[in-house]
Amino acid sequence: MKPIQVGLLGIGTVGSGVFNVLQRNQDEISRRAGRGIQITMVADLDVERAKSVVGADIQVVNDARAIIANPDIDIVIELIGGYGIAKALVLEAIAAGKHVVTANKALLAVHGTEIFAAASAKGVMVAFEAAVAGGIPIIKALREGLTANRIQWIAGIINGTTNFILSEMRSKGLDFDVVLKEAQRLGYAEADPTFDIEGVDAAHKVTLMSAIAFGIPVQFDKAYVEGITQLGAADIKYAEQLGYRIKLLGITKRADKGIELRVHPSLVPSKRLIANVEGAMNAVVVQGDAVGTTLYYGKGAGSEPTASAVIADLVDIARLHTADPEHRVPHLAFQPNTLADAMGSLPVLPMSEVVTSYYLRLRVADQAGVLAKVTGLLAEAGISIDAVLQREADEVGGEGSTQTDLIILTHDTREGTMNDAIAQMQQLPTVLAPITRIRKEELN
Numbered sequence: 411m412k413p414i415q416v417g418l419l420g421i422g423t424v425g426s427g428v429f430n431v432l433q434r435n436q437d438e439i440s441r442r443a444g445r446g447i448q449i450t451m452v453a454d455l456d457v458e459r460a461k462s463v464v465g466a467d468i469q470v471v472n473d474a475r476a477i478i479a480n481p482d483i484d485i486v487i488e489l490i491g492g493y494g495i496a497k498a499l500v501l502e503a504i505a506a507g508k509h510v511v512t513a514n515k516a517l518l519a520v521h522g523t524e525i526f527a528a529a530s531a532k533g534v535m536v537a538f539e540a541a542v543a544g545g546i547p548i549i550k551a552l553r554e555g556l557t558a559n560r561i562q563w564i565a566g567i568i569n570g571t572t573n574f575i576l577s578e579m580r581s582k583g584l585d586f587d588v589v590l591k592e593a594q595r596l597g598y599a600e601a602d603p604t605f606d607i608e609g610v611d612a613a614h615k616v617t618l619m620s621a622i623a624f625g626i627p628v629q630f631d632k633a634y635v636e637g638i639t640q641l642g643a644a645d646i647k648y649a650e651q652l653g654y655r656i657k658l659l660g661i662t663k664r665a666d667k668g669i670e671l672r673v674h675p676s677l678v679p680s681k682r683l684i685a686n687v688e689g690a691m692n693a694v695v696v697q698g699d700a701v702g703t704t705l706y707y708g709k710g711a712g713s714e715p716t717a718s719a720v721i722a723d724l725v726d727i728a729r730l731h732t733a734d735p736e737h738r739v740p741h742l743a744f745q746p747n748t749l750a751d752a753m754g755s756l757p758v759l760p761m762s763e764v765v766t767s768y769y770l771r772l773r774v775a776d777q778a779g780v781l782a783k784v785t786g787l788l789a790e791a792g793i794s795i796d797a798v799l800q801r802e803a804d805e806v807g808g809e810g811s812t813q814t815d816l817i818i819l820t821h822d823t824r825e826g827t828m829n830d831a832i833a834q835m836q837q838l839p840t841v842l843a844p845i846t847r848i849r850k851e852e853l854n
């Protein structure tokens with residue numbers, strides 16, 4: 411059979427990886443796909459650099475639309491990123507009857523409903539393994555490998571930049587700002603790291619996993635997003651003393667009244683495997699009713715790890731290209747006509763309805779009765795305490811200090827209830843600074 415023809419939009423780090431791995435492993439890849447897979451056109455604004463990567467035999471253009479207009483191209487790989495021109499090009503490629511492979515989590519998390527609907531109407535595939543956790547085949551696992559299961563929850567370290575920063579903060583006892591600068595110097599964090607450190611990138615990824623796990627539309631706008639910029643070295647140290655590590659988790663969970671969808675720093679018991687995922691690595695834990703707990707670990711970014719995921723999608727498309735569209739694997743794992751309505755039976759819950767446990771740190775005056783007042787307010791709110799840690803004032807504030815840190819771990823409660831309790835504790839004259847609240851996930 412004639413090789414399937416691929417056009418590549420954007421040949422930066424990931425695009426070069428795709429080109430190199432396809433070349434290096436072409437025999438094995440075509441034995442698996444049942445036909446060759448050939449990149450025959452590349453579009454990039456920097457034509458000279460693109461030519462230096464792909465050589466003279468491949469047509470390089472600076473206009474992505476020349477690829478979309480080429481009737482010989484079967485698959486378009488979009489590696490431009492962002493919601494702007496990438497969205498227009500993906501929709502144009504679909505309209506031109508091309509299958510699309512993309513690593514663009516932001517685009518799909520925000521505009522996925524429109525894009526998947528357009529693809530279904532046109533009978534083409536939109537594949538996005540590389541959009542979540544880079545080289546880890548988590549989309550394939552959720553969509554196909556775990557298809558027998560009623561998924562109960564997913565919790566993932568799905569942003570390598572923030573995991574690198576948190577690992578460094580813990581192991582070296584450094585503050586966030588110092589480690590961020592170091593991460594930028596080493597190339598682990600981008601010059602503008604906002605999407606990573608504010609949790610937005612992780613929220614894009616968990617939004618996609620949530621849709622596939624629970625059969626709901628992609629709803630990034632309903633995700634709760636909190637990054638790591640407010641985390642202090644002291645909280646990482648106290649968490650460790652209590653047997654926990656702090657990780658930025660993307661969490662999606664089936665609850666009684668709907669679906670939880672959230673990204674925030676979380677205390678995780680140090681003994682859990684995922685708590686020991688360090689540096690820029692990614693890991694995702696999935697709990698299904700039949701399979702139990704499963705864990706997926708690997709590189710979440712980088713040229714060839716991400717290329718590994720892009721090429722897996724190319725192989726899937728090469729195999730299914732001639733299949734009747736109804737007999738292909740649905741984009742979001744569930745048949746499109748069975749997706750829960752966004753407002754229907756499986757709404758994404760507001761954060762106030764999420765149930766979880768908490769780490770609280772209160773800077774308090776070191777006086778008689780302070781602990782009793784604080785715990786009294788928690789008791790009135792019906793919030794049960796799991797553990798309390800208080801250090802000697804001298805140890806916290808230096809010789810002769812009259813202030814200390816009071817650390818409280820709670821059992822599960824509703825976030826709304828905790829918000830009210832924190833507001834009341836904050837009013838106590840003996841609570842001397844804004845209360846730090848970090849959610850805690852036992853993941854058992």
Ligand code: HSE
Pocket residue numbers: 568569570571572606611710711
């Ligand atoms: N910036 C992401 C990370 C990789 O740090 O994991 C691409 O999603």
